[in-house]
Amino acid sequence: MGKANDRKLSLLALVAMVVGTMIGGGAFNLISDMGTEAGGLAILIGWLITGVGMIALGLSFQNLTSVRPKLDGGIYSYAQAGFGDYMGFNSAWGYWFSALLGNVAYGTLLMTALGHFLPMFKGGSNLPSIIVASLLLWCVFLLISRGVKNATLINMIVTIAKMIPLFLFLVVLVIGFNFDTFMTGFYGMTDQGPKSFDFQDIMAQVKSTMLVTVWAFLGVEGAVVFSSRAKQRRDVGKATIIGLLGVLIIYIMITVLAQGIIIQNQIGELSNPSMAGVMEQVVGKWGAVVINIGLIISVIGAWLGWSLLAAEVPNLAAKDNIFPAWFGKDNHNHAPIHSMLITSLIVQLFFITLLFTDKAYNFAFSLASSAVLLPYAFSAFYQLKSSRQHSRKQTLIGAVASIYSIWIVYAAGxxxxxxxxxxxxxxxxxxxxxxxxxxxxxxxxxxxxxxxxxxxxxxxxxxxxxxxxxxx
Known part of the structure; x- marks a missing residue:
């Protein structure tokens, strides 16, 4: 029993899983992903909507892990329990592909960051990039095959390491922030100059940020997916809320303060990662170097975290007889070896297809965000359904999470x-x-x-x- 418990995950490891999967490479490109089409007001409204929706979703996960402790599959088992086997299967399937595509996006962004130092990788989707990304993919496979506990420990260390350049960047933003620059693009801008307030235009800008914010928060359910491996079940909900609130504050500061450094209609001209371009404008070229190093560390950590999630969900679904039994095979290190193998092979296939598109990162992260909408929605619907006769507070939380889930499906387009x-x-x-x-x-x-x-x-x-x- 003691040895089995030693393999379980602590609260700190679960928080690191949530933060590590949410703050991946996407955080380093949020400035342009959101700011290219949206001014300061639209970004603030976008984060307000996302913050309320994601907090409601996080609270739903926290409640469901408490009142439905036998549903170890979390993100898909809620859909199955509330709406039948096929919805449970689709939630597992959609979440799995979301994680797959997240890894494809991370591989592309990692190669783009390396291109800052080695021009042969510039763009992140050429042949040298695909070869190196593929080698790293199989290194991650070997690491996870040695045991989930070992992989989460490394993820925790990497998560701490990647927070250093992020906090440095935030300090620079605060020091360099110019209020006049921020207000010039507050309602958005055209090539001719600042826009005036127009409600429909502002809401169109807000809508343009929605898939980006979903991508930014992918991983909020990381602790829930690993609930069966937690030392104490109550830590799952705590880890979800702690990670969510901390990351939300960081994201708001990054995207809002950056518009006080670079005027809004010039943000779209920044190359990936846009955080490096902002940092370079304030402190010089060494700032871009620091950010790109931080991005490399961050993407490796997020890639590891998402590889764990991508392997864990079909493994648990197979053990619940929703996926083919082959996916449920564990090796002697208690790692989901078969699930991880097929996951890595599919990611490899997607890497090869990136040779034929020049929008690799944006396409991968947008489709990953879209694929996870159904699993999120049915988790929210189950929270609403299971709480109606028991708790007004939890019913309200479920209603808010459900409305948000429907909104982001509409906003995705x-x-x-x-x-x-x-x-x-x-x-x-x-x-x-x-x-x-x-x-x-x-x-x-x-x-x-x-x-x-x-x-x-x-x-x-x-x-x-x-x-x-x-x-x-």
Whole structure:
């Protein structure tokens, strides 16, 4: 029993998992990802909406881990418990692909950061970049195969290390902040100059930030996914809220204060990572070097954290008889070896496809953000459903989280909904196979959902072929 408990994760390790997966490479590019199309007011409103929504979602996770302790799969088991096997399967499937694509984005951004020092990697999606990213991918595979406990310890160390350049950057932002510069772009700008207040335009700017903010908070459920490995179950909820609030404060400061350094209509001209460009403008070239080193450390840590999540979810789903049993195989180090192997192979395949697009990072992070919307939404819906007759407070939390989940699906837009359905489409055949193996019938509602997903996926393919999708 003692040895088994030694393999369990402490509160600090769980907090590091949440912070480490949320503050990845995306934090270093938030300034341009949000500020290119949005002024200071829209960014503040965007973070207000996201903060309220994500805190409600985090509180939902905290409550559900407490009142539904047997649901160890967290992000997918809530959907299964509340809405049936197929919704549980889709939540696991969508979350898995979100984590996969997150790793693809991190690999691309890591190579872009290395390109600051070694021009051969410039852009992050050429052949040398793909080769090195692939080598790192399989190094992560070998590390995790030695045990989840060892990997989370390294993740904790890396998380602490990457906070140093972030805090240095925040100090520089505070010192260099110019209020007049900030107010010039407060309502947004055109090439001709500042915009005046226009409610519809401000809300359009806010909408443009939504997928970016989801990407920034991907990983808030990190502790929930590993709830079965926590030393004390109550630490899961604590870790989620501590990590969420801390990261929210950091993100707001980064994106808002930066608009007092560089005028809003020039932010889109910054190269990845945009944080390096801002730092260089204030302190000189050494600042860009520090940020790029911090980015490399951060991406490696986030890549490790997301590799753990990407392997853990299908492994747990297989043990719950939602995924094929093959995914549930652990090695002698208690690492999800089969799940990790197929995950790494799919990431490798995506790396190869990046040779054919010049928007690799933006496409990968946007699709990763879109794929996780369904798992988030059904976790919120389950919080609302399970709390209605027991607690007004928890019902309110579930209602806010549910409204936020619906809002971000709308804000993501039709293009990403269709592209996401292409990812969900192959899952239909995997789900049918698993149901047949366990002698479980396919319900009429399941068949209707098969048809809806198939129709949307085919529409997505048509849009891609006809050039109506502009995300590539």
């Amino acid at each position: 039709l293009e990403y909904l269709l592209l996401t359905m292409i990812l969900y489409f192959p899952g239909i055949f995997v789900y049918q196979h698993v149901q047949k193996l366990h002698d479980r019938p396919i319900s009429k509602m399941d068949k209707i959902l098969f048809g809806v997903i198939t129709l949307l996926a085919l529409t997505g393919v048509y849009f891609i072929i006809s050039g109506k999708v502009s995300n590539f």
